[in-house]
Amino acid sequence: MQLLKDRVLKDGIVKEGDILKVGSFLNHQIDIGLYEKIGEEFMRLFSGRGINKILTIEASGIGLACVTALRFSVPVVFAKKSQTKNLDGDTYVSTVYSYTHGKNYDIRVEKKFLSPSDNILIIDDFLAKGKALLGLIDIVKQSGATLVGAGIAIEKGFQEGGALIRGMGVDVKSLVIIESMEDGKITFRE
Amino acid sequence: MQLLKDRVLKDGIVKEGDILKVGSFLNHQIDIGLYEKIGEEFMRLFSGRGINKILTIEASGIGLACVTALRFSVPVVFAKKSQTKNLDGDTYVSTVYSYTHGKNYDIRVEKKFLSPSDNILIIDDFLAKGKALLGLIDIVKQSGATLVGAGIAIEKGFQEGGALIRGMGVDVKSLVIIESMEDGKITFRE
Numbered sequence: 530m531q532l533l534k535d536r537v538l539k540d541g542i543v544k545e546g547d548i549l550k551v552g553s554f555l556n557h558q559i560d561i562g563l564y565e566k567i568g569e570e571f572m573r574l575f576s577g578r579g580i581n582k583i584l585t586i587e588a589s590g591i592g593l594a595c596v597t598a599l600r601f602s603v604p605v606v607f608a609k610k611s612q613t614k615n616l617d618g619d620t621y622v623s624t625v626y627s628y629t630h631g632k633n634y635d636i637r638v639e640k641k642f643l644s645p646s647d648n649i650l651i652i653d654d655f656l657a658k659g660k661a662l663l664g665l666i667d668i669v670k671q672s673g674a675t676l677v678g679a680g681i682a683i684e685k686g687f688q689e690g691g692a693l694i695r696g697m698g699v700d701v702k703s704l705v706i707i708e709s710m711e712d713g714k715i716t717f718r719e
Numbered sequence: 720m721q722l723l724k725d726r727v728l729k730d731g732i733v734k735e736g737d738i739l740k741v742g743s744f745l746n747h748q749i750d751i752g753l754y755e756k757i758g759e760e761f762m763r764l765f766s767g768r769g770i771n772k773i774l775t776i777e778a779s780g781i782g783l784a785c786v787t788a789l790r791f792s793v794p795v796v797f798a799k800k801s802q803t804k805n806l807d808g809d810t811y812v813s814t815v816y817s818y819t820h821g822k823n824y825d826i827r828v829e830k831k832f833l834s835p836s837d838n839i840l841i842i843d844d845f846l847a848k849g850k851a852l853l854g855l856i857d858i859v860k861q862s863g864a865t866l867v868g869a870g871i872a873i874e875k876g877f878q879e880g881g882a883l884i885r886g887m888g889v890d891v892k893s894l895v896i897i898e899s900m901e902d903g904k905i906t907f908r909e
Contacts, residue, residue: 557828557829557832561788561793562792564785588777589777589781591777591785592784594782595754595782595786596789602751604749604750630801638747639742641743642742642743
């Protein structure tokens, strides 16, 4: 998606440790017009495949999932990262390691929100080592729902998540795949 | 907002400890059509007041803020609840007590995303004791931006947050105000 590539080049900031900061438009401040275009693109990529629910994970996936859901006219379910009083005991749980936070955490979805008749599209802002996406895929499997695919805004192609999850047969479509960020210079996979 | 009242009565679940679960349509599973109507209502309530940015807090405020932002055609900024590698050191910080999680946490917004020339609308799904909203208001004040008001989907009117924050002169508009939930029966403030 050329628009998103251009924006990453213009406003993305490469920091030490293979960190790409896109907080000025994607996941801290949100350019809502860009989100609309991303939602349209996910619609183009996944339309006609019977998707009836979008699954994401808090926090930064939620906005993108909602704007995409407006296009598909389907509900969003977001996995929660903490056990709160507001969650029923009856949940699907998967354990995810976060490199950003340096620890394991459980993600949870109440069982009543996913069922074997659902056709799920997973939406998230980032794919790097793939831990969050693997957790969401695990929850879809536990529920017996059909996983149609995963729509990702930005994939770090030089990390293992994309290859690993595509190797499992999941239809992962990333709007931008970064091939390398060496010396602060971003190059894309074509 | 009658549509939201009707939905709270139909699908809201009252649990012990003054907990209202609206996870089937508002903040775990999201009815995106309902979100659109809520966004329209916030537009009606706050239009013509020069709002150029919407501020919310992760996680469950983000979706509502984004759908509302589509109406206003303005960016969203969401306060983050944890210090991660992806945040710059240069942030506004406020400390918030969460009754849901039973602990204090810091919320943060990078300074570059709020400025004295901004006219801010805060959006959140819930207002109860008001701790999260007070934290967001504190951050707006630190930045020198103008706070136009706060749009809330559901306010628990029998808890102190709404009165406290309106008493500070903040224009809080809640689409639904719950007067009581005694014995599991929800009544609204008219």
